[in-house]
Amino acid sequence: MPKYAIQSKRGAPPQGAYSQGWRAGDFIFVTGTGPINPVTGKLVGDTIEQQTEQTVDNIFSILDADGASLADVVKVTAHLSDTSLFARYNAVYARRFSKPYPVRTTVGSDLGHSPGMLIELDCIAYAPAKPAVKQPRHSKKKAARRRR
8 A cells, every 4th residue: 555745836835844645545635725825825815715716726736746636535624714604615615526525524713823814624535546557568579570
């Protein structure tokens, strides 16, 4: 069962001592990520809708770096700085993830470590590792012709 870290320049850069993601066998674990612009490292948006879009984009980028997608996500944990924003966040979430939706836990959290951050998401995806593509073997006839 392979285990390795996943890094994507298209996802939010780590703001501390952690990896963006890990593959362990057929599962991909994506770190808690927020609405951080991957290029500037700065917070994106001042509404829950804008921030949810950017956060989901960041998660997608990390999954995509290892050949997975949002459709492979089976579990999401959402942290909202204000639970009264749930309905607005949920509208974006429902548009970005597809049915059957992943299981989800949404909680209110103090996100004061990043002033202005309204949301943080992490997820687990089930994405069986794709077998390495084997190169076709050349037939003995072709090999013999090349030697001539």
